[in-house]
Every structure is written in C-alpha cells, then in structure tokens.
Amino acid sequence: MKNSFSILEILNAICDDNITRLQINQLVVVCQKIAHTYLKYRYKNISKALLAEDVSLTEMSIESIVHLFERDSNGVFIRLKTLIHNWQPQIETEESALYFLNSLVSKSSENYVAQLLRTSDPFFSKILDSVSYKIDKEKYCKKHFLGITYIVQDDREHQPDSLPDADFINSLPAELFSSKKMLEKIFSYIKAQTNKTPAIPINALVMRIKKLNAAELLNDGTVEVEDKFEVNRIVDKALKSTFEKMRVSYLAQHKLNEFEVSGIEKALQSISTDLKDGGVSPGLYKYLFEQFIEISLSDYQKKYQNIFEYLFKIFKKEITDLIKN
Numbered sequence: 001m002k003n004s005f006s007i008l009e010i011l012n013a014i015c016d017d018n019i020t021r022l023q024i025n026q027l028v029v030v031c032q033k034i035a036h037t038y039l040k041y042r043y044k045n046i047s048k049a050l051l052a053e054d055v056s057l058t059e060m061s062i063e064s065i066v067h068l069f070e071r072d073s074n075g076v077f078i079r080l081k082t083l084i085h086n087w088q089p090q091i092e093t094e095e096s097a098l099y100f101l102n103s104l105v106s107k108s109s110e111n112y113v114a115q116l117l118r119t120s121d122p123f124f125s126k127i128l129d130s131v132s133y134k135i136d137k138e139k140y141c142k143k144h145f146l147g148i149t150y151i152v153q154d155d156r157e158h159q160p161d162s163l164p165d166a167d168f169i170n171s172l173p174a175e176l177f178s179s180k181k182m183l184e185k186i187f188s189y190i191k192a193q194t195n196k197t198p199a200i201p202i203n204a205l206v207m208r209i210k211k212l213n214a215a216e217l218l219n220d221g222t223v224e225v226e227d228k229f230e231v232n233r234i235v236d237k238a239l240k241s242t243f244e245k246m247r248v249s250y251l252a253q254h255k256l257n258e259f260e261v262s263g264i265e266k267a268l269q270s271i272s273t274d275l276k277d278g279g280v281s282p283g284l285y286k287y288l289f290e291q292f293i294e295i296s297l298s299d300y301q302k303k304y305q306n307i308f309e310y311l312f313k314i315f316k317k318e319i320t321d322l323i324k325n
Contacts, residue, residue: 008097011084014077024069024077031068034105035061039113064112065105103144110148114203121275122319123231127206140183142202150199153187164196166204170211177212235272238318242268246311256307263291264308268315284312 010027013019039061072078083104084091091097118125135142141155145163176185183200190198210231243265250256256264267287285300288308295304 006094006097007101008091008094011080011091011097011100014080015084017076017081019077028065028069030101031065031105032058032061034102035064035109038106038109039064060112061109064109068104068108106148107144110144110203114149117203122316122323123210123275124206126323127209128202131202131206131209134183138183143199145199149202151183151202151205152199162196163199164190164201164204166201166207168194168196169201169204169208172208174212177209231276234319234322235276238315238322239268239272241318242311242315245314250307260304264288264304264311266291267308268311271312271315284309 005023005026007027007030010019010023013023036057039057068079068083069077070079084100087100089096091100114128118128135151141152143150143152143155148163150163172186172189176182176189179185186200187198190196190200246256246261246264251258251261267290270287270290271284285297285305285308288300288304289295292300292304
C-alpha cells in the first residue's frame with residue numbers, strides 16, 4: 001500500500017503527543033482500507049453473518065477499528081501509543097510501520113468478526129468456548145499471525161511460511177474431525193500431507209465443526225463438553241417455542257393479528273435457516289420486509305421493531321438454554 005505521507009512519522013507523532021488532525025485522518029483512512037480488505041477476503045464465505053442491507057462493509061470496517069483511536073482525558077491516543085511502545089522489534093522504518101499497522105488492524109478485525117459471530121450465532125459461541133477449553137486442556141497455544149488467531153502446538157517463536165486459511169480448513173478430510181484427538185490429527189495431517197505451517201485458524205475451525213454437524217463432533221468428545229446438541233434439532237425446537245410464546249403474548253392479547261403473526265413466523269423461519277448456514281444478518285428488519293413488502297421503514301420502527309427484536313432475543317435465548325440442557 002503506497003501513501004503520499006509517512007506512516008512512520010504519524011506513529012512517531014502519536015508517541016510524541018504531537019499528532020495533527022490531518023495525520024489522524026490519514027491514519028484512519030489507511031486503517032479503514034486495511035480492515036475493509038481483511039473483512040472482504042477473509043470472511044467471504046460467511047457474508048450472511050457479516051453483511052446486511054443496512055450495514056455496508058465500509059461501515060463495518062470502520063466499526064472494527066474505532067476502539068484503536070481511544071483517547072484519554074488529556075486527548076492522548078493512549079491505546080495506539082501503548083501498542084506502538086510495546087511492539088517488538090521497534091518500529092524504525094516505513095516498511096515496519098506499515099507491517100505494524102497491518103498486523104494491528106487485522107487482529108482488531110478478527111476480534112470484531114469473532115464477537116459478531118458470537119452475537120449472531122449461539123452455536124459459534126458454544127463451539128468456540130469448547131474449542132478454547134480443549135486447547136487449554138491439551139496444552140496447545142493461541143498465537144496471532146497477520147491478525148488471525150491460530151492454534152499452535154507451542155508458544156515458541158514461529159516463522160510462518162504458508163499459513164492455512166478457511167478454504168484449507170474446509171478442504172480437510174471430514175474424518176479428521178471425528179476423533180477425540182481432532183487437533184492432534186489436524187496438526188499431523190498438515191505436517192505430513194502439506195507444505196503449510198502447522199497452525200489452525202480458530203474461527204475457521206469452529207465454522208467447519210458446525211458445518212460438519214456439531215452433534216456428532218461434540219457428543220463424540222472431540223470438544224470437551226458435557227452438553228449434547230444438534231444444530232437442526234435445537235434450532236427447530238427453539239423456533240417452535242418462540243412461536244408459542246408469540247401467540248400467547250401477542251396474538252391472544254390482540255397485539256398482533258393472525259396475518260401479522262404468520263408473517264413474523266416466516267421471518268423467524270428465514271432467520272433460523274441463515275443461522276444454520278452460518279449466521280444471522282445484522283439487519284434484522286430485512287427478514288420482516290420480505291414478508292411485509294408494503295410497509296415503510298417508519299411503520300416497521302413504530303409497530304414491529306420492538307416486538308421483532310424481542311422475539312429474536314427470545315429465539316436466541318431458547319437456543320442457548322437448549323444447548324446448556
């Protein structure tokens with residue numbers, strides 16, 4: 001990425017508490033472009049969970065980096081300043097400054113995506129927690145390379161050559177995931193069958209586990225949890241329970257009519273389909289608009305938004321409760 005200004009000078013200005021508004025604007029633009037590229041290419045296979053009609057990739061890339069520009073009471077960019085000071089080796093060239101910025105923004109974007117998936121997909125959250133438990137129990141480590149969190153066999157300094165990505169994880173033989181020694185088998189496969197660095201991208205691993213069938217994998221002990229669940233069964237059961245609660249709380253109380261209830265049920269059914277496929281779109285209203293194509297955004301906000309968002313929360317809570325039981 002070529003710039004008409006010096007990133008190194010901007011980072012030094014932050015450390016010297018002598019940053020200008022123009023320099024900050026320039027830095028924000030560079031960081032946003034890095035985040036935009038990262039989100040676009042790293043997570044192209046789960047776009048339903050990341051994109052919505054009312055949430056653009058540009059807006060999401062800005063949201064993923066905004067916390068980096070946190071200021072203290074004196075106006076100092078305290079987070080950036082601390083990260084720059086702690087970075088090793090010391091940032092002394094324009095090339096190393098750009099590498100630092102790419103690493104920082106990529107990691108921030110990765111964390112943003114993980115939180116988004118946790119929020120939109122209770123299964124992702126559950127499996128991620130369980131995989132993290134397995135990592136600790138089996139004495140593996142987590143390490144960041146180019147902003148992505150990987151599972152590695154030890155915490156020694158690594159020199160990554162060709163890192164596995166989501167496409168690689170999705171191409172692995174399914175039988176590798178059906179063993180209690182899943183991580184060990186994946187590492188062995190990477191070292192014996194490929195020229196890749198032995199590292200497993202954790203978010204991609206979680207998505208593959210869910211896709212293959214969480215019930216078989218978790219019940220088999222691949223991920224160390226006592227709970228037994230299966231995605232389709234739980235989603236369908238949670239959906240049915242949500243429908244019942246809606247009819248009791250809204251139809252029976254004459255807050256919604258039969259036509260409205262039927263449309264909301266179809267919208268929640270669409271949400272459940274997306275949830276099984278990868279994640280729910282951040283723009284919830286689009287699901288309802290598919291059923292009520294003649295209503296305006298203002299009508300939705302006045303009459304349906306609170307009800308629909310509440311029912312979605314009920315739906316997610318039902319799923320979470322079923323996973324735990």
